Amino acid sequence: MESAIRTLGLPVDVDPGKALLDEIHWTAGHVAWLREKVQELQSEDLVWGKEKHEDGVGPQGLVDVTTEKAGPSVWYELYLKERDHLAKVCALALRAGIEERKVKLAESQGALVADVIRRILNAVALTPEQQILVPEVVPRELRALASGM
Known part of the structure; x- marks a missing residue:
């Protein structure tokens, strides 16, 4: 045995x-x-x-x-x-459906990250000038993270 x-x-x-x-x-x-x-x-x-x-x-x-x-x-x-x-x-x-499952998983993880970022930004009470920078800075930093930088 x-x-x-x-x-x-x-x-x-x-x-x-x-x-x-x-x-x-x-x-x-x-x-x-x-x-x-x-x-x-x-x-x-x-x-x-x-x-x-x-x-x-x-x-x-x-x-x-x-x-x-x-x-x-x-x-x-x-x-x-x-x-x-x-x-x-x-x-x-x-x-x-392995590839489809991987895409759905990545999408759900992306939605979770976006939700967390939204809550963080709402909690820190940004000034109007800082809020204008959010659509530029957040995507740029997420792309850098995704590319391994």
Whole structure:
């Protein structure tokens, strides 16, 4: 049992939307890495390669035999499978409305921030001259915050 837990892990509470987005991010990373591996191959290695290699001592003496065959590279096959998986999880996310949920979340957070700013400005009793600056200063500072400045 302990071995199975170590190998397979234990149940984890997870938000399905976050799990799906995490899977997309991991899979996109796998695709990028596998693309690099495929790009490192020589063109002939994409369709021709070593199938097996035997060496040692056999009934007739020393053996050193390499068998080659035509066929797609393992790296290329893995790359294609991972690309297919990425397309599937992206389609699942789109069907689940992940992007729409992210936009709604950002909108609700923006509304909360705007409400807080409004309450702060009302509470500090700005002069008319200061109130004129609010539509210029507040958006500028929020844009700077959003851009990481």
